[in-house]
Every structure is written in structure tokens, then in C-alpha cells.
Amino acid sequence: MANVIFFSSSFSPSHFHFPSLLPKPPPFLSVVNSEKKNFSNSLNLVDKTLIGALSGVLSFGFLLHSPSSVALDYSAVDFFSLSADSLPSSTLSDSSASCIEDELHEIGSSETVSPPATNEDIVQEAWEIVNDSYLDAGRHRWSPESWKQRQEDITNISIQTRSKAHNIIRRMLASLGDPYTRFLPPAEFSKMARYDMTGIGINLREVPDDNGGMKIKVLGLLLDGPAHLAGIRQGDEVLAVNGVDARGKSAFEVSSLLQGPNETLVTVKVKHGNCGPVESIQVQRQVLARTPVFYRLEQMDAASSVGYIRLKEFNALAKKDLVTAMMRLEAMGASYFILDLRDNLGGLVQAGIEISKLFLNEGSTVIYTVGRDPQYQKTVVADTGPLVTSPVVVLVNKRTASASEIVASSLHDNCRAVLVGERTYGKGLIQSVFELHDGSGVAVTVGKYVTPNHKDINGNGIEPDFKNFPAWSDVAERLLQCSILHQG
Numbered sequence: 001m002a003n004v005i006f007f008s009s010s011f012s013p014s015h016f017h018f019p020s021l022l023p024k025p026p027p028f029l030s031v032v033n034s035e036k037k038n039f040s041n042s043l044n045l046v047d048k049t050l051i052g053a054l055s056g057v058l059s060f061g062f063l064l065h066s067p068s069s070v071a072l073d074y075s076a077v078d079f080f081s082l083s084a085d086s087l088p089s090s091t092l093s094d095s096s097a098s099c100i101e102d103e104l105h106e107i108g109s110s111e112t113v114s115p116p117a118t119n120e121d122i123v124q125e126a127w128e129i130v131n132d133s134y135l136d137a138g139r140h141r142w143s144p145e146s147w148k149q150r151q152e153d154i155t156n157i158s159i160q161t162r163s164k165a166h167n168i169i170r171r172m173l174a175s176l177g178d179p180y181t182r183f184l185p186p187a188e189f190s191k192m193a194r195y196d197m198t199g200i201g202i203n204l205r206e207v208p209d210d211n212g213g214m215k216i217k218v219l220g221l222l223l224d225g226p227a228h229l230a231g232i233r234q235g236d237e238v239l240a241v242n243g244v245d246a247r248g249k250s251a252f253e254v255s256s257l258l259q260g261p262n263e264t265l266v267t268v269k270v271k272h273g274n275c276g277p278v279e280s281i282q283v284q285r286q287v288l289a290r291t292p293v294f295y296r297l298e299q300m301d302a303a304s305s306v307g308y309i310r311l312k313e314f315n316a317l318a319k320k321d322l323v324t325a326m327m328r329l330e331a332m333g334a335s336y337f338i339l340d341l342r343d344n345l346g347g348l349v350q351a352g353i354e355i356s357k358l359f360l361n362e363g364s365t366v367i368y369t370v371g372r373d374p375q376y377q378k379t380v381v382a383d384t385g386p387l388v389t390s391p392v393v394v395l396v397n398k399r400t401a402s403a404s405e406i407v408a409s410s411l412h413d414n415c416r417a418v419l420v421g422e423r424t425y426g427k428g429l430i431q432s433v434f435e436l437h438d439g440s441g442v443a444v445t446v447g448k449y450v451t452p453n454h455k456d457i458n459g460n461g462i463e464p465d466f467k468n469f470p471a472w473s474d475v476a477e478r479l480l481q482c483s484i485l486h487q488g
Contacts, residue, residue, distance in 0.1 A: 117436075117438055118159075119159035119160070119162055119164065120159055120165075121437065122162070122165045122166075122169070122436050122437060122438050122440070123154060123168050123169055124151075125436050125437060126169045126172065126173075126183075126436060126442050127147075127150070127151050127154075127172065129442055129444060130147065130172075130173070130176070130181075130442075130444060131144075131147055131148075131151075132373070133371075133372065133373055133432065133434075133444055133446045134176070134181065134372070134444050134445060134446065135370075135371050135372055135376075135445050135446055135447055136176075136178075137178070137429055137445055137448050137458055137459070138458070138459055141175070141176055141177045142176055150172060150175065154168060154172070162438065166183060166185065166440060169183045169440075170182070170183045173444075178445050180429055180431050180443065180445050181431070181442070181443060181444050182442070182443050183440065183441075183442055184440060184441040184442065184443060185440055186438065186439035186440045186441075188441075189433070189435060189439065189440055189441035190439070198227075198255045198259060198316070199226075199259050199260065199262075199285045199286065199316065200225070200226045200227045200230075200232075200258055200268075200283045200284075200285055200286070201222035201225025201226050201227045201228060202218050202219075202220070202221045202222075202225075202227045202232060202258075203219045203220045203221070204216050204217070204238065204251040204254055204255055205217055205219040206250060206251050213247070214248075214250075215237055215246075215247070216237065216238040216246050216249070216251055216254050217235060217236065217237050217238070218232060218233070218234055218235060218236045218237075218238065218270075219234070220234060221234055225286075226283050226284055226285065227268070227283050230281050230282065230283040230284075231279070231281050232268065232270055232281055232283070233272060235272075236270040236271065236272050236273070237270060237271040237274075238254055238268060238269070238270055239269040239270060239271055239278065240268075241254060241257040241258055241266065241267070241268055241269075242257065242266060242267050243267070244257055252350045252354070255316065256319070256320065258285075259285070259316060259317065259320065261285070262285060262286065263284060263285065263286070264284070264285050265282050265283065265284055265285070266282070266283055266285060267280055267281070267282050267283075268280070268281050268283055269281075290317075291317050291321045292311055292312040292313045292314070292315055292318050292321070293309060293310070293312075293318065293321040293322050293324075294309070294310045294312075295307065295308060295310070295325040295328070295329060296308050297329055297332045297333070297334060300336075300472075304335045304336070304472075305332070305333050305334055305335060305336075306334060306335070306336040306337065306338055307325075307326070307329030307330070307332075307334030307336070307337045307338070308337075308338045308340065309322065309325050309326070309329070309337065309338065309339050311339065311340065311341060311355075311404075312343075312344060313344060313345070313347040314344070314346060314347030314348045314349070314351040314352045314404070315348060315351065316348065316351070318347070318348070318351045318355060319351050319354045319355050319358075322355055322358070323358065323387065326358070326387055326388055327387075330388055330390075334390065336391050336392075336393070336472060336475075337390055337391070337392045337393070338392070338393045338394075339392060339394045339395070339407075339411075339417070340394075340395040341394055341395060341396055341400045341407065341408060342395050342396060342397040342399065342400060342421060343397065343399040343400070344401070344403075344404040345399060345400075345401045345402065345404070345425075346401050346402030346403040346404055346405075346427070347402075347403055348403065349402070349403045351403065352402075352403030352404065352406045352407050353366055353367065353380055353403075353406060355407055356382070356406060356410040356411065357382040357383070357384065358386065358387040358388075359386050359388065359392060359410075359414075359416045359417070360382040360386055360410065360411075360414050360416060361382065361385060361386060361414070362382055362383065362384055363381055363382065364381060364382045364414045364452075365379060365380070365381055365410075365413075365414070365452040366380040366381060366382060366406070366410045366452070367380050367406050367409070367449050367450070367451065367452070368380070368449070368450040368452070368454070369447050369448070369449060369450070370447055370448055370450055371430070371446050371447030371448070373446065373447075376430065376446050376447035377447075386416075391417075391472070391475050391476055391479055392411060392416055392417035392418075393417060393418055393419075393420055393469070394407070394408050394412070394417045394418070394419050394420070395420055395421050396408055396419050396420070396422065396423075396424050396462070396464055397421045397422040397424070398422050398423065398424065398461075399425060400421075400424040400425060401424065401425035401427040402427045402428070405424050405425070405426070405427065405428060405457050405461070405462055406428075406449060408424060408462055409451035409452065409453075409455070409457065409462050410451070410452060412451075412462070412465075413451050413452035413453040414486075415479055415482035415483045415486050416479075417479075418464075418465040418466065418470070418475050418478050418479065419462065419464035419465050419466075420464055420465065420466045420467070420468070420469055420470070421464050421467070422467070423461045423462065423463050424457075424461040424462045425461055426457060426458060426459050426460050426461035426462075427457070427458065428448050428449040428450075428456065428457030428458035429445050429448050429449075430445070430446055430447035430448060430449070431443050431445055431446065432444055432446045465478055
């Protein structure tokens with residue numbers, strides 16, 4: 001079974017030019033971006049995101065991690081060389097003996113030499129992944145019958161080299177006509193495990209524990225990064241961050257706990273391997289992501305003011321910095337909010353989902369995901385109340401894409417915001433990256449996002465309520481009408 005990492009295809013490359021903040025009053029009267037630059041190639045998912053990940057631009061999002069499959073390297077942990085026979089029997093409780101047996105079984109299994117995958121096996125593995133999981137998002141080039149025929153076409157081919165196998169996979173995936181479904185060479189795939197959204201050089205994943213819950217383990221780490229130099233190793237379980245228990249939290253939540261100002265210290269309590277030892281390790285943060293949030297307070301009249309927030313991308317700092325901006329603006333007297341998502345091509349989808357929740361009532365639908373496989377058919381809902389309840393205007397244009405469209409549609413469909421500007425880009429696909437047995441991988445479209453009002457984002461975009469900035473009385477009236485229809 002191939003290992004799999006789920007992510008969104010959105011990205012926010014740092015080299016894009018973003019317009020400066022709106023000028024002084026009247027700043028919100030004309031919001032339609034007149035820029036006519038062609039950026040149809042700017043959402044070329046994997047090329048850009050992998051370059052971004054390598055250079056420190058946090059440009060794609062892990063929605064969740066496979067709980068079952070990424071092979072872990074425990075060789076760096078010295079105590080794994082112990083055998084049960086080398087310990088006095090009196091020191092072993094039933095549970096510890098069982099734990100050591102599990103460790104030894106795992107080590108023994110990892111040392112078992114498996115027959116190497118043939119070139120034909122690699123091609124067949126890629127074919128099966130598409131056959132099981134691929135979602136044709138409107139191109140109508142895929143069908144079970146046509147894909148079966150493609151398998152028959154390659155069955156009797158002699159594949160002499162690994163390079164030829166990889167080229168066959170490339171052509172096979174290209175026949176789908178999906179620019180986001182593509183082959184990843186081993187070097188490119190390996191960057192996925194080194195992706196860092198914590199600021200200390202580790203990537204976390206959720207794995208099931210023995211009690212039916214989830215625990216957080218280190219999927220990968222940057223060699224010579226802060227965590228690696230401090231003593232954290234691949235396969236370690238994260239137990240707590242600065243004294244906050246990690247149990248019951250998602251990988252995204254624990255990653256958020258690890259974040260903090262550059263060069264500050266964070267204490268990470270880890271358990272090496274399955275059985276210990278447990279160690280508290282201090283790590284100095286090295287934050288690679290820059291804040292994507294800019295904000296200011298604008299006085300509208302003697303009695304009211306508006307908090308303007310520009311969000312350039314959805315990186316690891318987006319939610320935390322947006323919360324800070326909203327709380328400061330509200331404390332300064334903001335009675336309305338403007339969230340500017342123009343030219344925001346996306347980023348970490350999970351950050352977009354968490355930011356949407358900041359505005360929604362508990363139980364409100366954030367987004368639906370749709371796919372052939374039941375694991376991609378989900379309803380994401382807000383699990384807490386809103387941070388602010390003031391009316392919101394979201395500024396959008398044709399360069400508002402992916403995670404930005406999730407936020408815009410979520411706030412709009414739940415009657416929390418009106419949209420002003422241009423129709424959005426229309427990027428609403430979900431890709432999964434599957435590892436093949438030779439260390440290469442395939443990125444495959446496996447699902448798509450559907451708004452709370454059951455509209456397909458991909459290829460359609462989201463139509464704004466107003467092309468030009470309305471009066472705040474019109475904003476209030478539109479939100480009221482939406483709420484009445486929503487309740488009815």
C-alpha cells in the first residue's frame with residue numbers, strides 16, 4: 001500500500017506583486033482590480049509548491065496525514081538496539097515486556113529484506129492509485145473502462161529501466177488532462193516529508209493510538225534544523241508543548257503551539273519511539289514564514305470606524321496574526337471589518353478553514369469536500385463561537401483562489417459577510433500525494449470543495465454581491481436578508 005499525504009494545490013509564491021494597502025479615506029470606494037495580467041499558469045500546483053516548500057515559503061497545506069503508513073526511521077535512537085534477553089527479567093512488567101516485544105518486532109520487520117519492486121510493479125502501482133482514488137473534476141477524460149484499457153496497453157510492455165517506468169507513468173497521468181495530477185521523482189517527493197509549518201523544522205502527523213484516539217508523531221524533519229539539532233528525531237511522539245498536553249489535538253493545532261517569535265525557545269516533550277524514553281527538549285525557533293497580515297483602523301465618521309485587514313496568503317502565521325489584528329482593531333473601536341483577499345492565491349487550506357471558523361457560529365458549515373473515496377466526503381463545521389460578530393465585507397478579485405475562496409464562500413453563505421469586487425478564480429480541487437515503492441510519488445486529484453450552499457467552486461469561482469463598495473447600510477440590509485432566507 002502506498003503512503004499518502006493529503007494537501008491542497010493552492011500556493012502563494014513570494015515573488016508575486018501585491019498592491020499596497022488602500023489609500024487614506026475614502027479608501028474603499030473602488031475595489032475592482034483593473035490589473036489585466038495573465039496568470040493562468042500561476043496555479044500550477046506542484047512545481048510551485050515544492051519550490052516554495054524548499055525555500056521556506058509555506059505554500060501548500062496538509063489537510064490530514066495518513067494514520068497508517070509512513071515508514072519511520074528509528075535507527076538514530078540508541079535504546080532500540082536493546083533486546084529483551086539483555087534485560088533482567090525482574091525489571092520487566094507485563095506491559096513493558098509487551099512494549100519491548102512490539103519494538104523488537106518493528107525493528108525486525110524493518111530489517112527484513114523485501115524483494116525490490118520491479119519497474120512493472122511501479123507502473124502498476126501508479127495505475128492502481130488513479131483507478132482507486134482519482135476524481136475527474138469536469139474534464140470527462142477518465143472512465144473505468146478507458147483506464148482499464150490503458151492498463152492493458154502497458155501490461156505486455158517490457159520496461160527495462162526505472163527511467164522508462166517513470167516516463168510511462170508521466171504519459172499515463174498526462175492523458176487525464178488534469179494539470180494537478182502528475183508524477184513526482186524521488187527527490188521531489190522527499191521534500192514533502194521535510195515540509196515545515198512549525199518554525200522549528202518538523203512536520204507532524206496524526207496516528208491512531210491503542211485507545212481509539214489520535215497521537216502526534218514527527219513525520220519528517222529538516223536535517224540540521226532547530227529540532228534536529230536539539231535532539232528530536234523522526235518517529236518521536238509529541239506529548240506536550242510548553243506544558244500544554246498534545247493529546248486530543250490535531251497536527252495543525254500542535255503545529256500552532258510550536259509557533260512563536262523568531263529565536264525564542266519552545267519546550268517540546270517527546271517520547272522517542274513507541275516506548276520511551278520521555279524527554280523535554282528546548283528548541284530555538286527559526287520562523288521562516290513572514291506575517292501575511294496587515295491592518296489599520298479607519299475612522300468612517302464621528303461615531304463609527306472600520307477595521308481593515310489585508311491577508312496576503314494562508315501560511316503558518318495567518319490565523320494567529322489575524323486573531324491579533326481582529327482583537328486589536330475591536331479594542332480600538334472597530335464596528336465593521338473589511339477582509340481584503342484580493343490577489344490572495346491561497347496557501348495552507350487548513351489555515352483557511354480555521355480562519356473561517358473565527359467568524360462563524362458554532363455548528364455552521366465551513367465547507368464540504370466531495371470525492372469518489374468516502375474518506376474525502378466530509379462536512380467541516382465550526383466547533384466554537386465567533387471571535388467577532390460585527391458586519392464583514394470581503395474584497396475579492398479574479399486572483400482570489402483556493403483557500404481564499406473557502407473563506408469567502410464560507411462567510412458569504414453563512415450570512416456573515418458580503419463579497420465585493422470580481423468573480424474569484426475558481427480553484428477548488430484537493431490533491432493527495434502517494435508514495436510509490438521506489439521513493440517516487442504521484443500527486444492525484446482526489447476531491448473538490450463545495451460551498452455551504454452546495455456550489456462547486458472549481459472552474460466556477462464565486463460571484464460577488466457588489467462590484468463596487470456599497471454603503472454600510474446596504475451591507476447590513478444584505479446580511480439581514482440572507483439571515484432571513486437562511487432561517488426560512
